[in-house]
Amino acid sequence: MPKFLSIALVLGMAAAPVAAQTPPPPPPAAAKAQAAAYVKAAGMSDLYEITSSKLALQKSRNDDVRRFAQMMIDHHTQTTAATVRAARQDGLPPTPPRLGGAQASIGELRRASADAFDRLYIGQQLPAHQAALDLHQSFAANGDRPALKASAQAAVPIVQQHIQMLEQMPR
Secondary structure: OOHHHHHHHHHHHHHOOOOOOOOOOOOOHHHHOOHHHHHHHHHHHHHHHHHHHHHHHHHOOOHHHHHHHHHHHHHHHHHHHHHHHHHHHOOOOOOOOOOHHHHHHHHHHHHOOHHHHHHHHHHHHHHHHHHHHHHHHHHHHHOOOHHHHHHHHHHHHHHHHHHHHHHHOOO
């Protein structure tokens, strides 16, 4: 590699801002088969998606990101409602979702500059959705309550669609 190209690459990397990217923590293993843990983990996942996407509507200047964020709010509000209905049908009283370990991710988004926000938001969304997909697929296959298993199975194609869209978005 020519010396001037090496210097240009090093200078280019040094000039690029490096921001932390903290996706929400993955759900506990128990959430992949035990109904109460699944409801809690699915609720946290949806709440993270809704909260982070509301921030995207406030902070993003990119219309594609804003459209995606609105879709996240709409879809994850629907999947939360479906999980709550299924939990009740299976005899579990659902508790209101909490952000739990996802609070750090939300804090990172809140602190992000407008210039860094979109990259950080998309960077968090992809692993969060991959973890959610694993959660829903696993519970649909191994869960211990039938209505929740069906609800988890119904969430799978929604989350898969989100992942496909995220993979197409610039990071």
